[in-house]
Amino acid sequence: MTQSAAVLDHDPSPVLDTPVIDVDVHEAFSSLDSLQPYLAEPWRELMAQGAWKGFTQPFIYWATGGGNRADSNPERGGPPGSDPELLRRQLLDAYEIQAAVLTGYFYPAMLGDMQVEFASAMASAYNDYQVAEWLAADPRLLGSVHIAPQDPEGAAREIDRIGEHEQMVQVMLPITTRAYGDPFYFPIFAAAQRRGLRLATHHTVHVEGALGMGRYYIERHMLIPQGTMAQLVSLVCAGVFERFPDLRVVCLEGGFSWLPHLIWRMDREWRSLRQEVPWVKRLPSDYVAEKVRLATQPVEDMTGDQWEKVIELMGSEEILMFATDYPHFDFDSPLRSLPPRLPQALKRKILYDNAREFYGLEERAATRA
Amino acid sequence: MTVVVCGVEELPRGSIMTVMNGDTPVVVARTGAGEYHAVRGWCAHQGAMLGGGRLTWLTCEDARGGYALSRAGEILRCPWHSFEYDVTTGRCVTDPKLRLRTYPVRVEDGNVLLDVPDAT
Numbered sequence: 173m174t175q176s177a178a179v180l181d182h183d184p185s186p187v188l189d190t191p192v193i194d195v196d197v198h199e200a201f202s203s204l205d206s207l208q209p210y211l212a213e214p215w216r217e218l219m220a221q222g223a224w225k226g227f228t229q230p231f232i233y234w235a236t237g238g239g240n241r242a243d244s245n246p247e248r249g250g251p252p253g254s255d256p257e258l259l260r261r262q263l264l265d266a267y268e269i270q271a272a273v274l275t276g277y278f279y280p281a282m283l284g285d286m287q288v289e290f291a292s293a294m295a296s297a298y299n300d301y302q303v304a305e306w307l308a309a310d311p312r313l314l315g316s317v318h319i320a321p322q323d324p325e326g327a328a329r330e331i332d333r334i335g336e337h338e339q340m341v342q343v344m345l346p347i348t349t350r351a352y353g354d355p356f357y358f359p360i361f362a363a364a365q366r367r368g369l370r371l372a373t374h375h376t377v378h379v380e381g382a383l384g385m386g387r388y389y390i391e392r393h394m395l396i397p398q399g400t401m402a403q404l405v406s407l408v409c410a411g412v413f414e415r416f417p418d419l420r421v422v423c424l425e426g427g428f429s430w431l432p433h434l435i436w437r438m439d440r441e442w443r444s445l446r447q448e449v450p451w452v453k454r455l456p457s458d459y460v461a462e463k464v465r466l467a468t469q470p471v472e473d474m475t476g477d478q479w480e481k482v483i484e485l486m487g488s489e490e491i492l493m494f495a496t497d498y499p500h501f502d503f504d505s506p507l508r509s510l511p512p513r514l515p516q517a518l519k520r521k522i523l524y525d526n527a528r529e530f531y532g533l534e535e536r537a538a539t540r541a
Numbered sequence: 542m543t544v545v546v547c548g549v550e551e552l553p554r555g556s557i558m559t560v561m562n563g564d565t566p567v568v569v570a571r572t573g574a575g576e577y578h579a580v581r582g583w584c585a586h587q588g589a590m591l592g593g594g595r596l597t598w599l600t601c602e603d604a605r606g607g608y609a610l611s612r613a614g615e616i617l618r619c620p621w622h623s624f625e626y627d628v629t630t631g632r633c634v635t636d637p638k639l640r641l642r643t644y645p646v647r648v649e650d651g652n653v654l655l656d657v658p659d660a661t
Contacts, residue, residue, distance in 0.1 A: 242620035
């Protein structure tokens with residue numbers, strides 16, 4: 173079957189036959205002013221003076237709706253993803269989503285090395301905003317602790333401060349141009365482990381391919397998985413999964429069909445060069461199988477047979493977790509992004525079971541009851 | 542079945558309007574040249590409602606290797622992944638195997654009329 177035929181191979185009126193957990197949903201604030209009530213001084217006054225105008229993107233978007241779905245603009249105004257009611261309607265209710273993990277897109281990691289206290293203060297304000305205006309709005313929403321990783325001690329304090337909120341499930345590790353295996357970041361991992369939180373990597377607009385951003389946006393978008401692969405290699409080779417044995421990581425929006433190549437290569441290199449990294453005590457593929465999950469979005473338009481082959485080569489049906497990336501333009505529909513002929517049990521693992529296990533949602537529900 | 546879509550003045554050149562035929566959306570488009578076309582309003586890729594997309598042009602390469610624009614108002618771009626459809630044929634620009642059903646459209650007495658199968 174050709175790739176195109178696979179895309180066409182849809183039931184004209186698909187129905188959801190498994191429950192869904194969405195592990196990558198980008199809520200947004202209406203404007204930076206939304207953070208003001210949650211911002212500590214002296215930052216609140218400085219921001220009120222317009223002392224910082226927010227992040228800018230170093231490229232122009234070519235998709236129909238810019239970086240977002242063109243049909244996701246709230247009627248009340250504000251950017252896509254900023255209206256909890258619309259998010260509920262277009263995502264949670266439309267696809268009967270059981271749980272959705274908020275991942276934001278305001279990443280203080282993008283501030284770089286200067287003024288790390290400001291970056292950490294913005295992360296704290298964002299977390300309090302997220303708790304008050306999103307997690308409180310719908311019990312199906314789960315939260316991510318945002319941090320300024322360039323300030324590891326501040327990040328650890330923030331994880332300890334907000335990480336116990338019952339809807340917080342993970343710590344965001346935005347991918348910029350740094351590799352997180354550097355021991356500089358270990359206080360973050362210690363805090364996440366202490367609080368029983370997962371880690372989630374996600375690219376930022378700063379992520380680059382091996383030869384830079386590329387000349388075009390399409391190029392850069394094709395290169396994003398390189399950042400994810402580089403972080404995974406860094407975490408494995410630094411022994412992070414040995415040093416912090418309870419840590420588990422989900423790589424969001426970085427692709428997944430490359431994983432067979434990466435685990436084979438890592439295993440082969442480890443057999444040859446393990447002497448250099450004695451803290452890596454097991455085959456890298458073992459760590460991946462046990463500790464690492466990959467989100468599906470953006471899916472490549474593969475046939476059902478191709479999906480099954482890739483998963484077989486990964487060596488586990490438990491690695492993939494479904495994500496929509498709402499409201500971004502490369503949104504994956506829970507109804508249409510997986511081929512209809514994927515075996516039902518496998519489809520259910522991807523759409524639901526794997527995320528439920530990864531985030532311990534059953535145990536969380538039992539604890540709350 | 543013939544459906545009155547709107548008055549011609551309500552559909553300016555380069556714009557689209559969605560009509561529901563039962564549960565099936567139909568996107569009626571008026572091209573930059575003023576022609577009317579209609580296609581089924583679900584993207585053949587992941588099923589987005591195409592009425593939330595944009596009617597736009599085709600980008601081409603000019604003699605200097607830069608951008609040239611052609612076929613204004615003939616290309617319907619999906620609101621999600623931005624797949625491009627030629628509204629005059631229903632064909633996806635990047636994949637001829639992806640195709641939207643087309644419907645006849647005509648103008649009578651100042652109204653845009655659409656012929657669609659009877660909704661079930």
